[in-house]
Amino acid sequence: xxxxxxxxxxxxxxxxxxxxxxxxxxxxxxxxxxxxxxxxxxxxxxxxxxxxxxxxxxxxxxxxxxxxxxxxxxxxxxxxxxxxxxxxxxxxxxxxxxxxxxxxx
Amino acid sequence: xxxxxxxxxxxxxxxxxxxxxxxxxxxxxxxxxxxxxxxxxxxxxxxxxxxxxxxxxxxxxxxxxxxxxxxxxxxxxxxxxxxxxxxxxxxxxxxxxxxxxxxxxxxxxxxxxxxxxxxxxxxxxxxxxxxxxxxxxxxxxxxxxxxxxxxxxxxxx
Numbered sequence: 001x002x003x004x005x006x007x008x009x010x011x012x013x014x015x016x017x018x019x020x021x022x023x024x025x026x027x028x029x030x031x032x033x034x035x036x037x038x039x040x041x042x043x044x045x046x047x048x049x050x051x052x053x054x055x056x057x058x059x060x061x062x063x064x065x066x067x068x069x070x071x072x073x074x075x076x077x078x079x080x081x082x083x084x085x086x087x088x089x090x091x092x093x094x095x096x097x098x099x100x101x102x103x104x105x
Numbered sequence: 106x107x108x109x110x111x112x113x114x115x116x117x118x119x120x121x122x123x124x125x126x127x128x129x130x131x132x133x134x135x136x137x138x139x140x141x142x143x144x145x146x147x148x149x150x151x152x153x154x155x156x157x158x159x160x161x162x163x164x165x166x167x168x169x170x171x172x173x174x175x176x177x178x179x180x181x182x183x184x185x186x187x188x189x190x191x192x193x194x195x196x197x198x199x200x201x202x203x204x205x206x207x208x209x210x211x212x213x214x215x216x217x218x219x220x221x222x223x224x225x226x227x228x229x230x231x232x233x234x235x236x237x238x239x240x241x242x243x244x245x246x247x248x249x250x251x252x253x254x255x256x257x258x259x260x261x262x
Binding site for chain 2: 016017020023024027028029030032033035036037040041043044058060063064074075077078079081082085086088089090095096099100101
């Protein structure tokens with residue numbers, strides 16, 4: 001019973017963040033803000049959904065796979081985001097006109 | 106690291122002896138093994154390990170809290186009809202120099218929604234960060250230094 005409630009909560013939260021990630025991809029004005037809103041929220045979304053699966057089945061094999069999948073997400077997503085962001089920054093892709101800079105780039 | 110291996114082995118032995126390979130039981134075995142190692146005598150390696158494990162847990166909890174809080178902030182930004190954010194590209198000086206610690210630090214910052222590490226200077230002394238919700242750059246630099254950077258250094262050195 002408890003694990004079912006937990007599963008439901010995790011599923012709803014995960015879907016919510018997945019939705020905002022997709023919406024952020026459309027709504028944000030430049031590549032940097034898009035990377036910020038979509039990539040990370042998608043990680044949280046996948047993490048929550050995988051955790052929900054682990055709680056739903058309560059099976060050691062499935063739990064182990066979910067934990068490993070979450071770990072790999074946590075390792076690979078920031079590296080990918082960093083490389084894409086750095087490529088954009090070095091190519092001087094234009095940022096949204098409201099973006100402030102320090103002046104010491 | 107050797108103590109971690111030993112701790113894991115103790116947890117496996119506990120699972121095998123109690124005859125149940127569930128995650129909960131493994132965790133129970135790990136905690137019991139941790140306590141058993143703490144009272145036993147491995148003077149050289151033990152201090153580092155028993156200092157690190159609580160710090161690592163503290164870093165993980167801190168990171169998860171940041172992750173959820175800033176995700177909600179980003180969700181609010183995406184769902185609201187107006188642009189509320191104040192995007193900013195800024196330079197954040199680094200105190201840690203060890204490449205592995207910098208890798209963990211930049212990964213954690215990039216994973217937090219709303220902030221993205223764009224570049225690290227070749228000398229490893231500063232990083233270029235794109236942020237969405239920072240009003241005061243100085244306050245943000247202090248937050249990184251006293252929050253993430255401090256905890257990463259505690260957990261990894």
